[in-house]
Amino acid sequence: MARIAAARPGPFAPQPTKVPQAAPEVDIEAYLDIPIRDLTAEHDTGRAAQDRGLFLARQDRWTELAREIAAADAARSASPGGVPLAEALAYGARCDVVHAVEHALAEGAGGTDAALLSGIMALEAVRQEHRHDPYVNLVVAQAHTDIGWAWRGTGAATTLPALNRQRCAAHFDRAARLLAPFDATALDSPAIAAAQCALLAREPGAAPDLADRYGDLIDLDPKNFRAMRALGAHLLPRVGGSHAALELEARRTAARTQAIWGAGAYAWVSFDAIAQDPAACDRVDVDFFIDGLRDIVAARPDQEMINLLAAYCAITLRRNGADAGADSPRARITACAGWLIRDHLTELHPLIWAHAAQGFDNNARVTSTQGFAARGRADGLRAIAEQFRDDLDRGLRITFTPDGPVTGGVTGGV
Template sequence: MSLLSILTGNRRPSRKGGTPDPVPPLARITPGAARSGDAVSDAPAQRQSAEVLHIPCPVISAEEDARDIHRQRGQFLARQDRWEDLVAEMARADLARDATPAGMPVAELLCFGARADVVMAVEHALTDENAAGSTPLISGIEALEHMLADHPACACRAVTVAQAHMDIGWTWRGTVTAAQVPEDNREAFEAHFDRAAEILSPYREQSSRSPLIRAAFCALHGRGAGTTDELVRDYETLIDLHPDNPAPMRSLGAYLSPRWFGSREKLELEARRTAARLTPNWGAGGYAWVMMDALADDDAACAQLDREFFIEGLHDILDRRPDQHTVNLLAAWCAVSLGRQMSGHARADATRTAIAGCCDWIVRGFMTEMHPLIWAHAAQGFDNNISIGSPRRFASAGETVALRTIRSVFDTEISAGQRILFTADGPVTAPL
């Protein structure tokens, strides 16, 4: 299938800010305080939770704000056709390993913004059969290809165009299993990945020094064309180039799960190897980061998990990075993404219950504010391809999930007539 036929064919297929008012007397709540049950409470409504939980909820978190700034910067420069400026900023950020507070590389955010308009046009066209052959869809990817043709030796431009092709490929493929992908969609997916591989091929050696370029090579493994050993080598290099970024560790674990391209034994081995290499950065946290996304919907992985080592990893992550983005991410993942996936498999569910219980000490020991978008994504299994019709409703749903979960953590104190105030030093109790 030609690129042109791919592009023109028909596809088958309000939050509250501020801080709580201090109400004496206050009692500091310490991790490990009494708690009744690990499950998320179904009883309290959001209004009831608001009466007993007073927790800052910024309209946009520091991490979300930082990511938006860099994404919008990349999008703005691309729209203005200021590619020289954009390439220079991407290269500087990549060389300096610039990152957001939670470790997201600035160079990747600029790159994402630069291709966002083209990818969004494709996503729109493939959900609207009448728009599938529209001029904006064709001209968008063609414009990127022409831009690259004018500067064929520019690595940052090459990465941007290659990543755009892979994003479009995933849009064609969708989130269904490989066996469910229609043949035409599978051909489009593979054709876009083939083109991305062709674009990136001259930069293999350079990728050993550049997280931005190596991340693109890692993304190529999404088509499953290489061996597992090749996948591991690419991700190992990327992780070592920028060890403070947890995203590649999570992706490595997901790809090494039996649901994708690996096995339980390979996953365990690489999680431990990653933890050993990154002990100065993360302690045992490397094991937890690699295992995190592999545990979703995988009874075998949950049943055989080294539970104590994983929980030690969670502690080490938060000891080294106690920012509120990471705190909310781990609390939501433990209680919602994993804690609600009970399957009836005794050993797997025992692991899920134990890890869901970690939400208790995470909230009590580290949480000072709530980030609803993270909780909303956790409720959807952190699906990167989820379609969000209304960001406001999505955030509101996340707030409801978060309040119910946090309320259950303090069920004992609330039942005793206390309310919970979240301060800069963590939660404290006060009489209702």
Template sequence: MTRLADCLKPTAQIGAQPSGSETPLGAFPPPRPETHISIPMRELTEDTTRADAARTRGQFLARQDMWDTLLHEIHQADMARATTGQGLPVAELLAFGARTDVVQAADTAIRDGCACDDPALTAGINALEALRHDLDTTPDTAPYLATILAQTHLDIGWAWRGNDWRDGLPEDRRQKCAAHFDRATGLMAPYNGVELNSPLVAATQCALLAGASDPNQRISDDYEDLIDLDPHNFRHMRALGHYLLPRWFGSYAELDRQAKNTAARTRDIWGDGGYTWVCFDAIARDAGAFDRLDADRFIAGLHDIVAARPDQATVNLLAAYCALTLPLDASSDARPNDRHADKRARVAASADWLIRDHLTELHPMIWAHALDRFDNNATVGSVERFAARGRRSAFRVLGEVFGDDIRRGTHITFTETGLSMRSI
């Protein structure tokens, strides 16, 4: 049986979000920045709408048993590298929607303590397994049916793994988790993402590394293949950097090597941005990743990313990351005497030019996620409160950036053509 490797070890403590003050730029926020700053709010962006539509489409087609149509649309989107405006792959979104009902039912059953043979836990996955025998697939669509089923097993495996087993995983849950990863690995064994020219298949094979017996030997090669298949998708680069941390399957030396290597291979698209994307989550979650960080190159990469993708979702992401994600306090894993404080501060200071030169609207959800270091496992109890938290944090940062102007009685207005300032 495949060993589930590091994914079954207690999760290392990720740096805590800033406490006390959420503003990293300066010591004293100016009074009431909301009364001095006008900026359009985008609670629901076009990108979010398109992503929701693709997920809903996948769910609808699965519910209607229109699998031939669903698999054809996934294949077409995958081959076309179709994305939302912010670069979310449509094929991934359709596949996510297709398995949503099964995964949610299983996750609920697991949390409710259902027996292993309870229909609430087994009916959905058994129905998907039966599809492989009942559905007439083609060479174009068969890999995608296997991929959806494999992703479903991975999601259920992670549901058995859970997030709260800091002192080790109980043996019964370990076995169930491993069994789902084993099944997913077997489903994907006949397929190769590079041979199929399929980023979706390649991404799924990268996800299998969490259950592999030799992830350290394969992670760089597998992610290189995925990034080369879909170099415009920066999320693959971020994932590579995250999983190259020592707490997962890599080392700081390999992280540095792959950041430079990725930058070289994607230079025509991202400039030095490939270097920045690979390091992006790694340095936010592990202070040791700063040891080899070339801060000048990372900052140059920020400039190149904005030049390549100047949309406001990207600008908000980078600005929130620099202003809220990177700074540390006493509750974080590096402590205030962080030996990389100067380097960290130089990168964090990029929030100033990102806001002044490129920001034209505010995306509160992105700022809220930045406070949690973009942790996908963070619980969002209320979307409204979560967004309000992001809005408050963003305005505190804006108040710091424009503190001197506000104290002089200036009103700052963000427009599509740049900042407008007037005395009040």
């Protein structure tokens, strides 16, 4: 990784309300020096697992693929960013089929178009040959789930055409039937538990069962903070949960995982929920949440995690603008960007900051990876510069080292 001075960022969208004004780009270039990782260990590890799954599926080596997914699942192997490698392998194995359907729908394919059925029928044929293997069933079930979401789209449910609703429901139902014979706890399989939780989360009024099922998943893999984040988002009122259930499950999860995360699980369960719902932000126990952030850093001080938490505080929580009830909790949590950046950040991961600006929305369309990363780099540099505003105003140069930021001598006023 080469150390580079911050490059001049390209054009980017105007910032949401309440994002502090930082030094102009030219000041950042001249006075802020930080290592920038455009591609990280997260990308390398996740991509390698996904490519492996894709390769084995294309070679029809399904027994070998199932064995590797099972091994990754049993070992709880994960990328530095927390993505289970069993999921990455399974995604690689189904991505050809899912992408073909997504492309066909984007091109306006009708309900009888062969491109919508040929791929999934091929997977179903593979499943017939391995009908008792839980991990082959997992891949096919997840393909149905992904295709169901492709039919569902991102628009309002009330405007969804009847055909889309029918196809969406049919794929989800098929996924549920494929997974039903497999007991995730008995199999000691977080991957199967996660797939079952994802299906349950689409059902209105399923919050009580969902909390219990997510509890089983978290017990199977308590280091998987992504499951905790998903639990919180799926307990919001807009998807059939309640603020009371969200708070209860955040506290229950923190108690169950205290040995690993300290208070961190309270922050993880609340993480996406309070960013999406101002009322949830208004109700959050801010002191508990901030204690959770500190415990997460103690448990996982790597730069992937520090960038994630800093970007969340500096960017994600501010993107939805002001809200009378949530202003005070939001302000206290966003202020944590200061100690995260000053005390723990040693390098910038632009893609994490870019995702933070999208609210970590996996459905967000990225038309240019290069432009996406450039916007993340620009957002990250501005957030860092804001924390050193006084030093920059005095013309001091800030250099980030493995031991933290170092303030250099005066090089001229800004």
